[in-house]
Amino acid sequence: MELYNWDEMEKETMNDKTSRQYVSGKKAMLARLFFKKGALVPTHQHESEQISYILEGALLFRLEGKEVTVGKGQVLLIPSNVPHSAEALEDTLDLDVFSPIRQDWIDKNDAYLRR
DSSP: OOOOOGGGSOOEEEETTEEEEEEEOSSOEEEEEEEOTTOEEEEEOOSSEEEEEEEESEEEEEETTEEEEEETTOEEEEOTTOOEEEEESSSEEEEEEEESOOHHHHTTOOGGGOO
16 A cells, blocks of 8 residues: 655656656556646557546547547546547646556656657
């Protein structure tokens, strides 16, 4: 068992508009992502299913030929291997669950996010 406190964890800066914190087990990962208005997450895909819960703000997701705005209190499920992108329409706090874990994040092989 391990106990974590978001307030005591360092935020990893990805670029000037995006930072994150995450906790990873062996099969699932929980991440807090902080986006400033205008932040862009370029189109990418991964093996992990992704569940995105917006705690504050709003993200515009583009996937499967559609656009969907996900706002405070809403949850979006992104299936495994579906290409997707996101844009912060306002300052946003996003809580994401990934399964399996994002090994590319742990290994720092996520250059698409570091631009």
